[in-house]
Amino acid sequence: MTHRDLCVHSSTPDLRAIGVVVRLGVDVVLDDVDVFARGGRVTALLGPNGSGKTTLLHVLAGLRKPERGTVLVGDVAIRSLSHRRRAQTVALVEQHATTTTDLTVRQVVALGRLPHRRMLGGAPGDSGADVVDTVMDLVGLTHLADRGWTTLSGGERQRAHLARTLAQQPAVLLLDEPTNHLDLGQQLRFLALARDLGLTTVAALHDLELATAFCDDVVVLNHGRVHDQGPVASTLTASLLREVYHVEASLDPHPRLDRHHLVWDGHVEEHS
Numbered sequence: 001m002t003h004r005d006l007c008v009h010s011s012t013p014d015l016r017a018i019g020v021v022v023r024l025g026v027d028v029v030l031d032d033v034d035v036f037a038r039g040g041r042v043t044a045l046l047g048p049n050g051s052g053k054t055t056l057l058h059v060l061a062g063l064r065k066p067e068r069g070t071v072l073v074g075d076v077a078i079r080s081l082s083h084r085r086r087a088q089t090v091a092l093v094e095q096h097a098t099t100t101t102d103l104t105v106r107q108v109v110a111l112g113r114l115p116h117r118r119m120l121g122g123a124p125g126d127s128g129a130d131v132v133d134t135v136m137d138l139v140g141l142t143h144l145a146d147r148g149w150t151t152l153s154g155g156e157r158q159r160a161h162l163a164r165t166l167a168q169q170p171a172v173l174l175l176d177e178p179t180n181h182l183d184l185g186q187q188l189r190f191l192a193l194a195r196d197l198g199l200t201t202v203a204a205l206h207d208l209e210l211a212t213a214f215c216d217d218v219v220v221l222n223h224g225r226v227h228d229q230g231p232v233a234s235t236l237t238a239s240l241l242r243e244v245y246h247v248e249a250s251l252d253p254h255p256r257l258d259r260h261h262l263v264w265d266g267h268v269e270e271h272s
């Protein structure tokens with residue numbers, strides 16, 4: 001089994017948020033948000049701290065019901081699906097996912113198979129052992145399969161959470177700051193893997209260089225609104241970076257590679 005065999009869906013659907021409004025306490029945290037993530041592509045979800053990225057990912061995953069608006073996977077409203085069907089369709093790797101358990105790494109990854117097991121009638125159905133083996137190999141954790149979960153380092157846990165999520169075999173993969181515990185090599189491997197899977201992927205990232213290198217499109221949030229969205233290089237303009245991040249920077253053509261890279265002139269505005 002290879003990573004290509006992991007996709008059990010006949011097509012990779014587009015993901016759309018339409019007119020999403022979320023209020024937390026008295027604050028409107030997402031304000032009439034429209035997002036389009038094209039099927040099979042990797043979309044970076046960018047924006048300053050507190051701009052609404054995690055909240056939007058929870059809405060996209062169907063975990064949070066917006067006050068207004070809807071999320072469509074293909075032409076199906078995500079919240080119209082049963083929990084089980086939703087888990088087979090969309091999977092979220094959380095930013096601060098914690099699992100305190102006595103389980104081994106392999107058992108934690110195997111939890112991702114639960115939405116695919118037959119719940120009634122006694123027949124265990126597909127145990128998905130080959131899927132679990134494949135995803136553990138993909139994230140480079142096979143050698144730690146029998147280790148206790150609590151003995152893993154932060155980066156190893158992050159990779160195991162990705163493996164558990166991939167074991168769900170979703171069509172849509174949502175990642176909340178997936179590289180924050182990873183060393184440089186693991187960051188590059190992780191995002192290359194996410195790209196190569198060919199799923200509809202939305203990844204909240206703070207590292208604009210990684211977003212530029214690995215993502216096709218970007219959605220930029222600011223104060224709970226979509227500031228702009230579209231292909232990476234044409235969307236992350238110097239004026240957007242100034243307005244949203246208050247830095248003097250631009251995406252310039254890379255001198256050696258066939259892509260853009262971030263150039264920052266060293267100036268940064270003080271907090272007002």
Ligand SMILES: Nc1ncnc2c1ncn2[C@@H]1O[C@H](COP(=O)(O)OP(=O)(O)OP(=O)(O)O)[C@@H](O)[C@H]1O
Binds near residue numbers: 027050
């Ligand atoms: N339970 C809550 N009650 C009130 N405000 C909340 C609540 N949870 C989150 N917020 C606020 O909602 C806003 C959006 O938070 P969110 O976590 O979605 O932002 P983010 O873009 O993911 O931030 P970061 O980059 O720092 O992780 C923030 O201003 C946050 O303080």
